Amino acid sequence: MRDYDEVTAFLGRWGPFQRLVFFLLSASIVPNGFTGLSAVFLAASPEHRCAVPAAANLSAWWRNASIPRELVQGVEVASKCRRYRLDLLRDFSARGLRPGLDVNLSEVGTEKCLDGWTFSTDVYLSTIVSEWSLVCENDWKGPLASSLFFVGVLIGSFVSGQLSDRFGRKKVLFATMAVQTGFSIVQVFCTSWEAFAALFFIVGIGQISNYVAAFILGTEILDKSIRIIFATLGVCIFYAFGYMLLPFCAYFIRSWRILLLTLALPGLLCIPLWWVIPESPRWLITQGRTEEAEFILRKAAKQNGISAPAIIFDPAELQDLKSQLQSAHTYLDLFRTRDIRIITILSVLLWMVISVGYFGLSLNTPNLHGDPYLNCFLSAVIEVPAYIIAWLLLQALPRHYSMVGTLFLGGVVLLFLQLVPPDLNVISISLVMIGKFGVTSAFGMVYVYTAELYPTVVRNMGIGASSMASRLGSILAPYFIYLGAYDKFLPFILMGSMMVLIGIFTLFLPESYGRPLPETIEQTLKVKGIKYKLTSQSSRVTEENEYSPKVLSNTAL
Structure with a gap:
């Protein structure tokens, strides 16, 4: 019985249709780079x-x-x-x-x-801190506003999968882009911190739901050979482009209301994409809407200059395809066996620590020595080579050694910061940027690594649980920066120590590079810790024949 990738192989891997979907879905992520870290300037605390x-x-x-x-x-x-x-x-x-x-x-x-x-208006004409006096006994309100945004991100990551499974990837993608853009515009007219924080929470829900929906839609439409590129050089790089535009806009627009409006309006440019980006044929099949799925595939074949077969989905195998793409498992299955239980626990910790490090270093750029706009721009620029390195490592090296290397790089340089003399600010900023490079590379690889560790039947839930842990880390990140008011090195010591420690724990995860993707819980890769040896090529071939893996399900990479 053929799987979905075999059925749609006639489309090819990288035709005009795939390129269009790749770049348009990646471009839809650019506003997320504005919104996700806009608090760096909106909630900055002037002298x-x-x-x-x-x-x-x-x-x-x-x-x-x-x-x-x-x-x-x-x-x-x-x-x-x-x-x-x-x-x-x-x-x-x-x-x-x-x-x-x-x-x-x-x-x-x-x-x-x-x-x-x-x-002082030397750096910022106005921020929410200066407008509503969020200082001294009220200084906790600034970090809380950022944390409430990430609480919205947490809830959005929890509900986005269910919403997209119920209503479709495309509808959720555009509905949540509308939420992100619309409520950001409403924020411009807030007259109190309470209203701003409440709306920021809603914007967070839309921001991550948009990201997840685009991510899932791309991985379901694109060929499995393109998914790693889409996950690293696609959505991640375009997110970094949006992040780079943030300090550029903030440098010329020093008032928080005008800046927020400027950052929100580009979301309106995504409206025409509704008529270009298709729904996921995979999802349509699970809903019994086979004719719509065939129409999209035939249109894609025409766009690629390929003749589609007379019958795309054989009725005899259609029901089997639907059963492959649907899952009857629950979150309890993430703890059913010893191996998948350890993978789940370590993945949750790994995602949480990476998120604390990434958002902690990103949100802390205004507190570094020198120009805050330049520091933020450097923090964004460093993400481009970080994601490229992540892609190269995923292509050529074992997964958990690559993860450990980038985590150790990021963590160790942050621990060295306290040893730098106070007058050598350039060295301090360089070490922070190297730390950001390390944790960003780890962020770029963790999606793929986690997807390869979980069996197909629970892969969506495994990534969802790990993603929720990541959101908990992003909620905590502003308060790591808040600790810098008591000791400027304390946030870096805590983040660096956590990254090194989780890097050691990552050694206990199984290696997935070159291994067939597990389909069932019983085929979950064995946890053998640091004694694990990469399986030889011959044994990999044997395992491929034994497991006979089929296809990544909904969110597989």
Whole structure:
């Protein structure tokens, strides 16, 4: 009995139809690069200090001395959250006393910023932090806004698979692009932090659902030989292009409302794609809509200049095809046997740590030394060679050694940051970028590696569970950066340590390179830890004959 790839092999691998689907689905990911990391500039915290109202009637001496100095990580800076008591300063000023000469400032009491704050406009004209004073006792609201976005991403990753299975890949793709674009535009008109955060949560739901739907649609339409390229050089590279455009736009648009509107509007350009991108024939078959699936395939054959066979789906094998593409398994099957249980636990930890490292380093770019726009652009640019390296490693080297190498590279350089002298900022930024390169390469490979570890019957659920763990990591990432307020090296030490540790654990995962894809839970690759030896070519051939694997199901790569 033929499988789906055999039935549709007449289309070829890389004709005009496949190229069009590849590039249009990849292009639909570009706005995700804007949205996913827009908080880097929307929620940036400008330099600030307590406001001293003109009504205080202070002399120039006392106005300049109204903010106390304090030590922050060994450096003396002006306080951001305290000022000297204005009633005392007003009295000293009226009596003609001078600060530091007639009055010992260390003996003058301090108070909170009762009249608000003055924010610097040297870097940002406005952000949600400066507009709604999300500093000092309210400084937790900035990271919370980012975390709520990623909470939406978590929920979106949970429901997107079910929605696309129920309503179709194409409908969910365009509906969630509309959610991402529409609610981003509504955010521009928010008058409170609470409304902004609530809408950011909804945007997060649309953002990941759009990404997942495009990813699934591409992997189901494209030939299995193209799926690894689509997963790395396709959606990932185009996401990086969107990410690169973010600091470019932010550099010329320093007001958060205009910037957000500018980033949201390109989503409208995806509307014409509705008439070009087809629905997944695989999904249509599972819904019994065989005629629609045949129409799409015949149209694709015509576009490729190929004559389609008179009968594409033989009625005798159609039911078998449907049973191959549908699954009756549950999430409990991810823990049924020892091997798949260990794979699930380690995959969940691996995805979570990679996500913490990736989003932690990405969101931290404004806190690095130097220009925040340049740092963000470098952080985006480094992703392009990272994904190219990921693709090359997937093509030529064992999976778990490639994963371990990139994780160790990223983790170790982050641990070395604390050893760099404070005056060598270029070296510090270079090490951060190397760390970002390592974790991004790991991110580019983990989709493919995880898909190869899980059997076909639970592959969709396995990737879904791992993806949800990744979203938990992205929720935690803003708070790793928040720890930098107490020690600037602490976020890097934590992220670096976690990446090295999970790299060691990854050695215990089985190797999937050159192995036939498991179809059933019983065929799950054996977990043999660091003693695992790559199967010889002859034994691989034997296993291929033994397993007789057929085809990747819905989300297989």
